[in-house]
Amino acid sequence: MNIRDLRESAGLTQGGLAMELGVGQSTVAMWENGTNVPRASLLPKLAEVLHCSIDDLYAASTDVQEGV
Numbered sequence: 001m002n003i004r005d006l007r008e009s010a011g012l013t014q015g016g017l018a019m020e021l022g023v024g025q026s027t028v029a030m031w032e033n034g035t036n037v038p039r040a041s042l043l044p045k046l047a048e049v050l051h052c053s054i055d056d057l058y059a060a061s062t063d064v065q066e067g068v
Contacts, residue, residue, distance in 0.1 A: 003057070006052055007028070009050075010049065010051055012050075014029055017049065017050075
């Protein structure tokens with residue numbers, strides 16, 4: 001599962017997730033396409049909002065970077 005899948009499972013748009021985290025929508029888009037990864041300081045809140053663990057987020061980021 002990648003960040004996009006986790007976000008969609010949580011019923012959020014990119015803009016909605018961005019607002020929850022205090023980042024720009026383009027930042028979320030970059031996470032989803034593998035251009036960038038979330039800052040470590042955002043991981044606890046991101047996991048909470050997406051209803052997953054930080055380990056799930058790490059796996060999601062790795063999947064995108066490897067093209068899975």
